[in-house]
Amino acid sequence: xxxxxxxxxxxxxxxxxxxxxxxxxxxxxxxxxxxxxxxxxxxxxxxxxxxxxxxxxxxxxxxxxxxxxxxxxxxxxxxxxxxxxxxxxxxxxx
Numbered sequence: 001x002x003x004x005x006x007x008x009x010x011x012x013x014x015x016x017x018x019x020x021x022x023x024x025x026x027x028x029x030x031x032x033x034x035x036x037x038x039x040x041x042x043x044x045x046x047x048x049x050x051x052x053x054x055x056x057x058x059x060x061x062x063x064x065x066x067x068x069x070x071x072x073x074x075x076x077x078x079x080x081x082x083x084x085x086x087x088x089x090x091x092x093x094x
Contacts, residue, residue, distance in 0.1 A: 047086025054078035
């Protein structure tokens, strides 16, 4: 069992760097249908879940961040930035 967990962790680590291989430099001119559908049906719902998890983490971290005067920075990092990235950006702009 321990070997399987180590194998999975190593393989996920290695696979996390393969996204750069598939990256393309395309102008953001025409909106192609598969990319827009992928953005609307896959990326945006994951973004909403990301924002919800960030808001939960922000609420949990408040007892620590308020005395340190870091609540605004935590809000910016955990809620505002993901909200602007996932919900306010135009379609297909990543």
